[in-house]
Amino acid sequence: MSKKLSSSVPTDREVVLGILNNSDDALNKLYIGYFPMVLQFILNNNGDEDDAKDVYQEGIIVLYNKVKSGDFELSSKLKTYIYSVCRRIWLKKLAQQSKKTNNISDFEDIISTEVDIEDHEQKEEQFDKMQSALLNLGEPCKTIIQDFYLNNLSMQDISEKFGYTNTDNAKTQKYKCMQRLKKLFFQS
Amino acid sequence: MKNEMDLESIIEDYLNGKLSESELAAFEEMRAKDSAIDQKVIMHKAFLDSLKEYASETELRSKMNILHHEIDVESLSRKLGPHPSFIINIWRKNRAAIGVAASFVLLTLVMLYSIQQNTQQIGSVELVKRDLAILKNSNNSLIRKINSTAVTKNLKPANFGGTGFALTSNGYILTNLHVVDGADSVYVQDTQGNQYKVKVDMRDTQYDLAILKIIDESFKLPALPYRLKQGGIGIGEDVYTLGFPKDDAVYAKGYVSSKTGYSGNDSTQYQVSIDVNPGNSGGPLLDQNGNIVGVITAKLKLVDGATFAVKSKYIQEILNMIPNDSLGSPVKLTKKNSLQGLTKSRQAEKMQDFIFMVKVYK
Numbered sequence: 001m002s003k004k005l006s007s008s009v010p011t012d013r014e015v016v017l018g019i020l021n022n023s024d025d026a027l028n029k030l031y032i033g034y035f036p037m038v039l040q041f042i043l044n045n046n047g048d049e050d051d052a053k054d055v056y057q058e059g060i061i062v063l064y065n066k067v068k069s070g071d072f073e074l075s076s077k078l079k080t081y082i083y084s085v086c087r088r089i090w091l092k093k094l095a096q097q098s099k100k101t102n103n104i105s106d107f108e109d110i111i112s113t114e115v116d117i118e119d120h121e122q123k124e125e126q127f128d129k130m131q132s133a134l135l136n137l138g139e140p141c142k143t144i145i146q147d148f149y150l151n152n153l154s155m156q157d158i159s160e161k162f163g164y165t166n167t168d169n170a171k172t173q174k175y176k177c178m179q180r181l182k183k184l185f186f187q188s
Numbered sequence: 189m190k191n192e193m194d195l196e197s198i199i200e201d202y203l204n205g206k207l208s209e210s211e212l213a214a215f216e217e218m219r220a221k222d223s224a225i226d227q228k229v230i231m232h233k234a235f236l237d238s239l240k241e242y243a244s245e246t247e248l249r250s251k252m253n254i255l256h257h258e259i260d261v262e263s264l265s266r267k268l269g270p271h272p273s274f275i276i277n278i279w280r281k282n283r284a285a286i287g288v289a290a291s292f293v294l295l296t297l298v299m300l301y302s303i304q305q306n307t308q309q310i311g312s313v314e315l316v317k318r319d320l321a322i323l324k325n326s327n328n329s330l331i332r333k334i335n336s337t338a339v340t341k342n343l344k345p346a347n348f349g350g351t352g353f354a355l356t357s358n359g360y361i362l363t364n365l366h367v368v369d370g371a372d373s374v375y376v377q378d379t380q381g382n383q384y385k386v387k388v389d390m391r392d393t394q395y396d397l398a399i400l401k402i403i404d405e406s407f408k409l410p411a412l413p414y415r416l417k418q419g420g421i422g423i424g425e426d427v428y429t430l431g432f433p434k435d436d437a438v439y440a441k442g443y444v445s446s447k448t449g450y451s452g453n454d455s456t457q458y459q460v461s462i463d464v465n466p467g468n469s470g471g472p473l474l475d476q477n478g479n480i481v482g483v484i485t486a487k488l489k490l491v492d493g494a495t496f497a498v499k500s501k502y503i504q505e506i507l508n509m510i511p512n513d514s515l516g517s518p519v520k521l522t523k524k525n526s527l528q529g530l531t532k533s534r535q536a537e538k539m540q541d542f543i544f545m546v547k548v549y550k
Binding site: 146171172 | 236239241243256
């Protein structure tokens with residue numbers, strides 16, 4: 001079985017380069033290649049398929065942030081890194097649910113990932129804040145902000161889309177929306 | 189407000205590198221002079237960064253969710269998830285502890301072996317079969333003579349004795365092969381003293397097991413209360429047996445001390461710490477719930493409590509080797525276990541009707 005698994009897993013270098021280039025193909029191979037490993041770990045340690053999905057996706061996000069921040073060195077196998085990160089995340093979740101965390105069944109080697117997990121937790125906090133700020137922002141502000149800042153639409157496109165008579169009106173609206181978003185973000 | 193808005197739009201252009209060279213120079217000069225503007229630039233950049241991070245993480249999450257649908261999670265979990273069997277889970281979780289225990293037992297066996305080397309007579313395996321002839325003049329044989337004259341026509345005392353237990357309610361009985369090997373005729377006797385002639389239906393030299401069949405077609409037992417345990421049993425679990433080291437059924441209790449047999453790598457047997465005597469051979473080994481986990485086979489001479497039992501799964505194996513039609517009527521093993529939850533003494537009492545003394549004439 002291990003042979004079959006490893007054949008579908010891309011090489012570590014491929015993955016790292018793929019992440020840096022935003023390659024969908026690399027994400028595809030990475031995601032499908034290592035999921036069984038994490039699923040096995042979670043299922044055998046008090047978790048179900050949904051837990052495995054959540055933990056695994058968080059683990060991949062940690063890897064992405066780490067690689068993109070540029071300080072990812074292939075000092076260990078990528079497999080070991082992913083396993084260790086997901087293991088740490090799951091143990092924390094188990095502890096939060098005050099389920100027992102002794103007698104962990106392990107299937108891979110483990111390395112310390114404490115620092116990365118802490119970084120990730122801070123990022124998640126920002127993520128949640130931004131998510132709730134955007135949610136509370138309401139329409140049309142939310143769409144305007146997303147269109148301008150995330151989808152890189154021009155002010156011209158936006159004023160047409162929302163039916164503003166000129167781009168200046170759209171600009172004013174966008175500015176107001178941005179002020180509100182900042183307020184919501186820093187308040188929470 | 190108009191000024192603020194213009195400022196922010198300049199900052200955004202600045203951050204996006206959209207300012208012309210002269211504008212850029214002018215803005216940088218302004219930024220260097222006015223720390224409030226500098227502060228605004230830094231703040232705005234940080235905010236835009238977290239907005240972008242939010243966007244890229246949202247995008248990554250949605251890509252992963254799409255990918256997730258391509259994975260056949262269900263069949264993977266069946267393959268990778270914990271085994272439904274409780275025993276195997278225990279094994280997985282306590283592998284290390286069991287390993288330590290097993291190596292300890294292995295060490296003991298090695299030591300045992302070295303003792304054997306020095307004194308040749310010590311430590312050989314003694315098959316727990318009773319030589320009834322030795323008892324010829326004892327009170328026991330007298331009692332049995334009286335018993336047997338009352339019930340059966342067979343007056344001659346048996347040469348050898350062992351124990352067997354019912355595999356089916358229609359007269360299939362399991363015992364050790366060494367109990368019945370080389371016999372001229374074999375009889376079984378139940379706890380009430382009724383004696384039946386049997387034929388040896390199946391011999392298995394590999395596991396030292398034999399299946400006997402009561403010849404009398406009218407023989408019928410109630411439904412079997414016990415069950416053949418399919419999985420293994422762990423070290424340290426309490427077990428008990430009933431056998432015929434004398435002419436009455438004798439109860440003995442102990443625990444599984446190793447998952448391997450005499451030589452340490454004989455995985456077909458358990459080592460059980462239980463006091464048995466000649467005559468216990470072929471007796472059932474039951475766990476606390478009344479499941480049959482093995483068949484008492486042999487014990488170490490001069491070592492107390494080192495008894496070996498063939499694992500129950502090999503009973504199933506030899507049963508499977510016999511084609512059903514050669515058995516006449518199919519061998520059935522009850523799926524239900526009516527002993528579960530009963531106290532040991534109640535279990536033993538119920539068991540008594542299903543164990544037999546095997547009498548062998550050579």
